[in-house]
Amino acid sequence: MGEELVFTFDVDGDDFTSAGQASVQIKKNLRQLGINPEIIRRVSIAMYEGEINMVIHAGGGEATVKVCEDYIEIILKDSGPGIKNIDQAMQEGFSTAPDRIRSLGFGAGMGLPNMKRYTDSMEIDSTVGVGTTVVMRVNIV
Amino acid sequence: MKISNMKELLEAEVLCCEENIDKHVYSACGCDLMSDVLAYVKDQAVLLTGLVNPQVIRTAEMMDMICIVFVRSKAPTDEMLALAKESGIVIMKTDKRLYEACGLLYTNGLVGNKVK
Numbered sequence: 001m002g003e004e005l006v007f008t009f010d011v012d013g014d015d016f017t018s019a020g021q022a023s024v025q026i027k028k029n030l031r032q033l034g035i036n037p038e039i040i041r042r043v044s045i046a047m048y049e050g051e052i053n054m055v056i057h058a059g060g061g062e063a064t065v066k067v068c069e070d071y072i073e074i075i076l077k078d079s080g081p082g083i084k085n086i087d088q089a090m091q092e093g094f095s096t097a098p099d100r101i102r103s104l105g106f107g108a109g110m111g112l113p114n115m116k117r118y119t120d121s122m123e124i125d126s127t128v129g130v131g132t133t134v135v136m137r138v139n140i141v
Numbered sequence: 142m143k144i145s146n147m148k149e150l151l152e153a154e155v156l157c158c159e160e161n162i163d164k165h166v167y168s169a170c171g172c173d174l175m176s177d178v179l180a181y182v183k184d185q186a187v188l189l190t191g192l193v194n195p196q197v198i199r200t201a202e203m204m205d206m207i208c209i210v211f212v213r214s215k216a217p218t219d220e221m222l223a224l225a226k227e228s229g230i231v232i233m234k235t236d237k238r239l240y241e242a243c244g245l246l247y248t249n250g251l252v253g254n255k256v257k
Contacts, residue, residue, distance in 0.1 A: 017220075020199040027203070041205055045179055048203045052196075105192045105200075110176035117180070 005067040011051050013060025016104060022063045023048035033067065042118040043072050043138050049111045050076040050134055056101050057081070058132065074136045082128035090116065142166055142251045144208050144231050147187065150245050153210060153233040157222045161231050164207055169251050171243040175200040189242050191215050198224040207231065212239045
């Protein structure tokens with residue numbers, strides 16, 4: 001694979017039931033490229049949690065996945081309220097999600113920790129009132 | 142354990158992808174919290190849950206799970222069944238409660254559960 005492949009998705013923030021569609025599509029795309037199934041699973045789970053977060057907290061956003069020779073990069077960008085305290089948000093169990101989301105099986109404070117767990121690197125750039133960008137990488141080799 | 146054995150043990154009804162019930166599952170997860178399901182890697186697992194919304198199907202798909210059992214007679218929607226069919230995920234429902242359903246599978250040999 002000489003050149004990088006880029007996939008971009010708009011994540012709809014209005015409909016929680018449709019959240020995850022981009023992750024499902026990425027999983028299919030990566031399968032078609034013949035990527036190792038374990039790598040695909042890690043990428044798609046991390047992206048899925050990120051998508052869910054964007055829908056819950058930020059009213060949607062944009063997801064970009066770059067497939068490079070040595071790694072897959074996932075960039076999640078939103079214009080939501082931002083994260084006040086990233087260290088706190090990274091703690092398992094810490095959540096600001098509303099009860100409505102908890103009743104749907106999410107919002108238990110596992111999203112960001114799961115994203116970190118399944119990726120080789122994760123960086124969060126967030127400004128309150130401006131938005132959040134999360135960049136994750138999963139190494140292919 | 143074959144999915145068909147699970148169907149018998151749980152006295153379950155298969156709602157879609159019956160053609161896949163001869164596949165084997167090697168671990169199980171009983172949970173209504175999808176974020177917890179996503180926290181652990183399992184190979185060829187089954188998800189038992191009482192939660193009914195499309196994210197249950199997507200979560201199972203992300204985890205490469207091949208079967209979902211809805212407990213306490215919970216019935217998935219047509220939209221959920223359509224999503225499951227796309228991925229070949231066997232959907233079953235049982236009258237049993239989550240605790241009893243998990244206990245039956247565990248005592249009959251489905252004990253594998255590898256935490257990453």
